[in-house]
Amino acid sequence: MKKTYRVAGHKFAVVMPDNDAAWNEMGPYEPFVCVDASDCLFTAELLEAMPDTSDKQKVTVSCEGSDMPRIELYEWRGQWLMEMAPLLEAPVRAYLLTDKTFQEAKFRILGSIRFSLGTSLMLMFAFATARKNTLLMHSSVTVKDGKGYLFLGKSGTGKSTHSQLWINNIEGCSLLNDDNPVLRVMEDGEVHVFGSPWSGKTPCYQNIDVPVGAIVNLRQAKKNTIRRMSLVEAYAAMYVSxxxxxxxxxxxxxxxxxxxxxxxxxxxxxLDCLPDAEAAWLCYKTVSQ
Amino acid sequence: MKTKKGYRLRQLGKEYILVAEGLEVMGANQMISMNETAAFLWEAVEGKTFDTEALAKLLVDEYGISMEVAEKDVTALLQTWNKAGVIED
Known part of the structure; x- marks a missing residue:
């Protein structure tokens, strides 16, 4: 069976055997189902068995922290091979094999179906859209008065907590996505933030988009202060996100x-902040001006 | 001396940044802010071997300043680059 999904205006297809258990894990993707299957950026097909890749060449390993996924990148017969683990020290739990134009991918699930599917599709989405005015972000996003507010910060800084503080203290504020929203520069130059099927531990899979009101880089501190970042500072804060x-x-x-x-x-x-309501108010008042 | 591999000069509006993008420096997450003069010199010598005098001459030709002033500026700049680890002997 093949199903097509549309995230941030970009279509991709997932191909898996009709009765495969992995379809049961596709709930977060349901809001993004797209009837028109034309013009897909990429197709990701589930493999029952991996080809023998023992002659692969290691390129690099990336991991952003001990509690973050580890991704080993190899080159194999003119393709990219990614071996993925849920944590820095964990064994490989998923394989992703893709052509170098990121159009045809094959993936293999070893452990958790959700981890394998999510990581494979997120990587493919990020790579296939990288030249299309699109960024797959690591961020928590709230919506207030029709505008999206993105909170950035290192893992463990309190992005989700800050979103919750907005939602609990500011009337009419809601969560758009808690972990991996998509930013896209639209044809008229306006920047929009889109919900996605990837939202970390918070089930929040919304197929909507709003113009971005502001981007806020969070850092834990003993008191709440906020300031506008310079162009270079903002570029650097985004770059790691x-x-x-x-x-x-x-x-x-x-x-x-x-x-x-x-x-x-x-x-x-x-925003240097404490995890308190005052931080949410200071932030909201400053960035919504 | 020469520039280290893996760094890429990027323009951001009117500003310049040197970004660690290559496999050689992957994971460094390093970014160095550069003014127009520094960016001009980096671009001129990227991937090549150079010395203080060569850079100073480039400045004299481009900006019409004296060799003495140019050498002083280049010495300060090279110290910054050295500290940032973006050049090597």
Missing amino acids: FSGYRFIKEMADGLHATNEKVVGTVPCYA
Whole structure:
């Protein structure tokens, strides 16, 4: 069976055997189902068995922290092979094999279906859209008065907590996505934030988009202060908050172009904060002006 | 001396940044802010071997300043680059 999904305006197809258990894990993707299957950026097909890749060549390993997924990148017969583990020290639990234009991917599930599916599709989405004015972000996003507010920060900083503080203290505020929203520079130059099937531990899979009101980089502190970031500061804060292999020149160029447009268009702030209501109010009052 | 591999000069509005993008420096997450003069010199010598005098000459030709002033500026700049680890002997 083949199903097509549309996330942030980009279509992709997933191909798996009709009765495969993995379909039961596709609930988060349901709001994104798309009837028209034309013009897919990529197709990801489930493999029952991996080809023998023992002659693979190691390229690099990436991991953003001991509690973050580890991704080993190899080159194998003119393709990229990614071996993924849920944690830095964990064994490999999923394989992703893709052509170098990121159009035809095959993946293999070893452990948790959700981890394998989510990681494979997120990586493919990030790579396939890197040159299309699109960034797959690591961020928690709230919506207030029709505008999206993105909270950035290292893992464990309190992005989700800050979103919850907005929702609990500011009337008419809701969650758009808690972990992996998508930013896209639209044709008219406006920057929009989209919900996605990937939202970390919070089930919040919304197929909607809103213009971005502000981007806020969070840092834990003993008191609450906020200031506008310079262009370079904002670029750097964004740079560590989206995925992509920068050593692939075309990908780095695409990501740079989008990031440059985003930080040139959207007001970006640095918020030093406590996990309290006052932080949410200070932030909201400043960034919604 | 020479520039280290893996760094990429990026323009951001009117500003310049040197970004660690290559496999050689992957994981460094390093970014160095550069003014127009520094960016001009980096672009001129990227991937090549150079010395203080060569850079100073480039400045003299481009900006019409004296060799003495140019050498002083280049010495300060090279210290910054050295500290940032973006050049090597």
